Amino acid sequence: EAQVTQNPRYLITVTGKKLTVTCSQNMNHEYMSWYRQDPGLGLRQIYYSMNVEVTDKGDVPEGYKVSRKEKRNFPLILESPSPNQTSLYFCASSSSGGSVLLYEQYFGPGTRLTVT
Amino acid sequence: AQKVTQAQTEISVVEKEDVTLDCVYETRDTTYYLFWYKQPPSGELVFLIRRNSFDEQNEISGRYSWNFQKSTSSFNFTITASQVVDSAVYFCALTLYNFNKFYFGSGTKLNVKP
Numbered sequence: 001e002a003q004v005t006q007n008p009r010y011l012i013t014v015t016g017k018k019l020t021v022t023c024s025q026n027m028n029h030e031y032m033s034w035y036r037q038d039p040g041l042g043l044r045q046i047y048y049s050m051n052v053e054v055t056d057k058g059d060v061p062e063g064y065k066v067s068r069k070e071k072r073n074f075p076l077i078l079e080s081p082s083p084n085q086t087s088l089y090f091c092a093s094s095s096s097g098g099s100v101l102l103y104e105q106y107f108g109p110g111t112r113l114t115v116t
Numbered sequence: 117a118q119k120v121t122q123a124q125t126e127i128s129v130v131e132k133e134d135v136t137l138d139c140v141y142e143t144r145d146t147t148y149y150l151f152w153y154k155q156p157p158s159g160e161l162v163f164l165i166r167r168n169s170f171d172e173q174n175e176i177s178g179r180y181s182w183n184f185q186k187s188t189s190s191f192n193f194t195i196t197a198s199q200v201v202d203s204a205v206y207f208c209a210l211t212l213y214n215f216n217k218f219y220f221g222s223g224t225k226l227n228v229k230p
Contacts, residue, residue, distance in 0.1 A: 033218065040125075042207060042222040050216060058217060090161065104151065105218070107161040 002027045004108035006091050012114045013081055021076045021111050023091030031094045032074040033058070033105070034066065036087040043090065049074055081115040088112050118143045120210050122221035129198055130229050137193040137224045139208030145169075147213035150184065150191045155205040155223070164206075167191060198228045 004025045013019055025032065033048035035058075045058030049068040063085055065077040074093075078085060089112075092105040119142040129135045141150065152164040165175060167184050175182045179196045195202050208221040 031216075035218075035220075040222055042120075042122075043209075043218075043220040045218050045220075048216055048218075056216065059219075088159075092161075104163040104166055106163075107153075110159050 002106070004091055004093050004106050006089075006108040006111050008111060009109060010112050012116065014116055015082055016080050019078050019081060019113075021078075021089060021091075021113070023074045023076065023108060024072050025074075025091075025093040025106070026072065027093060027095070027106065028071065029093035029095050029106075030071070031105075032068065033092045033094075034064070034074070034076045035090045035092065036060065036085075037090060037110075038087050046076070046089075078113075081113075083115050086113060086115050118145075118148075118210055118212070118217070118219045120208050120219050120221040122206075122208055122224050124224045125222070126225040126227065128227040128229065131200060132197050134194060134196050135198050135226065135228075137195075137206050137208075137226065139191045139193065139221060141189050141191065141208070141210045141219075143210060143212065145212050149211050149213075151209040151211075152182065152191075152193050153207045153209065155207065157204070161207075164193075195226075198226075200228050200230055202226060203228045 007022045030051045034046040035043040037043045044060045046064050047066040049055040090110050091108040094105045121140045148169045150167045154162045181194045183192045205223045205225045207223045210219045
């Protein structure tokens with residue numbers, strides 16, 4: 001089954017304790033992205049990756065890191081989480097191909113993070 | 117800069133009513149893509165439609181229809197004869213031709229009451 005998986009699905013942590021949210025897709029997609037969803041703000045893009053070793057900032061990258069060492073995985077790293085990073089996080093992937101044939105993003109189930 | 121505005125924060129309708137969700141976008145690029153996603157109470161994001169900027173044809177899929185008007189920079193979504201299962205948050209999104217950054221609206225929460 002084609003899917004994007006995220007782990008963990010729920011996480012409660014304390015300020016300053018480094019954490020990683022994993023994201024994996026089995027569709028051989030080139031494009032992967034992280035979003036956070038906050039009430040009244042919709043989804044905001046944190047980072048995206050066009051392919052292995054190619055990453056770039058979205059609109060809200062502060063406090064986050066990413067890496068893309070393998071095509072299927074795109075982990076999100078919070079080196080020193082703070083309460084304002086409490087949010088619902090979504091990973092997404094898509095086949096891009098660089099042409100005008102653009103495909104929709106497939107989203108993971110979400111990770112609800114609480115930083116106290 | 118790109119921006120997507122969904123001015124309707126929340127809409128409540130009674131089952132079988134028609135409802136239109138508004139989406140207004142801003143971009144100076146001539147090639148872009150517009151999307152609608154549905155987020156039911158279970159939380160997952162479900163793709164509904166993608167529209168290219170050079171294709172202004174309206175689209176109908178069952179009870180769903182989309183009206184794309186470049187002249188007013190709008191990409192509105194209409195649900196005909198709404199059902200309780202349509203209750204969800206709906207997001208409109210925009211990306212440019214090079215398909216890297218995505219811009220989402222703040223979402224419209226639709227409540228369909230029986």
